[in-house]
Amino acid sequence: MPRFAANLSMLFTELPFLDRFGAAAAAGFEAVEFLFPYEHPAEEIADRLSEHGLTQALFNLPPGDWAAGERGIAALPDRVEEFRASVGTALRYAEVLGCEKLHTMAGITADLDRAAADATYLSNVRYAADRAAEAGRIITVEPLNPYDVPGYHLGSMRAGLEFLDAVDRDNVLLQLDLYHAQITDGDITRLIERADGRIGHVQVAAVPHRHEPGTGELDDHYALAVLDRVGYAGYVGCEYHPAAGTVAGLAWLDRYRDGGQR
Numbered sequence: 001m002p003r004f005a006a007n008l009s010m011l012f013t014e015l016p017f018l019d020r021f022g023a024a025a026a027a028g029f030e031a032v033e034f035l036f037p038y039e040h041p042a043e044e045i046a047d048r049l050s051e052h053g054l055t056q057a058l059f060n061l062p063p064g065d066w067a068a069g070e071r072g073i074a075a076l077p078d079r080v081e082e083f084r085a086s087v088g089t090a091l092r093y094a095e096v097l098g099c100e101k102l103h104t105m106a107g108i109t110a111d112l113d114r115a116a117a118d119a120t121y122l123s124n125v126r127y128a129a130d131r132a133a134e135a136g137r138i139i140t141v142e143p144l145n146p147y148d149v150p151g152y153h154l155g156s157m158r159a160g161l162e163f164l165d166a167v168d169r170d171n172v173l174l175q176l177d178l179y180h181a182q183i184t185d186g187d188i189t190r191l192i193e194r195a196d197g198r199i200g201h202v203q204v205a206a207v208p209h210r211h212e213p214g215t216g217e218l219d220d221h222y223a224l225a226v227l228d229r230v231g232y233a234g235y236v237g238c239e240y241h242p243a244a245g246t247v248a249g250l251a252w253l254d255r256y257r258d259g260g261q262r
């Protein structure tokens, strides 16, 4: 049975950020994830987690200048120092939040020398992995589709799996977002089977509109059952834009409530 985490960067955005934790718990979630915690002191977020009995499933390393369109810096050759500092920042938050998994965004590299970006990405992710391993944490890498993030360095799940082979660290795993995976790779069942044992985190949204699972071209419930079959036991982040309000759209989760008895 999948275990779901509410993505607080996309769900419950009707509320201020810190109020979304309580709303997620009230809606039945046992865990949350979000893009970035850095605008708030870690202790303040930790208080919300413990107040509502929530687990922090995942968050991202600082991404560079998000407002200016940056989407990570791990593959940017002229930002290595900043990247290394960002690993320390993220690990400090992870410790306070009790969060095991950290997503490391590669960045947009379409206009850069590919070989230099590849080499930087490899050495930076190894650096992050080794620092994370000392703290007992896992690093995830997530391929993103070219419609949402044109020029992103990691452009398919297949490339993501090849990168895992190259990086060669046990604590670097694939972040399988079924929304991106259906767009970039398709053939989802075989993809999950091939990735077996190397999936560190899962996210879900319907393709192509990124609304509630079960409303798009992929049978998301079937894909989640495949993940169950291969033994994926981590959280599934609900990373979608509600079509008409967060709570109004949560009925797709009913079949998983009460131990799947509905």
Ligand SMILES: O=C(O)C(=O)[C@H](O)CO
Binding pocket: 035, 060, 103, 142, 144, 177, 180, 203, 239
């Ligand atoms: O966009 C996504 O799917 C993500 O999960 C990233 O963390 C943010 O770009």
Ligand SMILES: [Mg+2]
Binding pocket: 142, 177, 203, 239
């Ligand atoms: Mg995602």
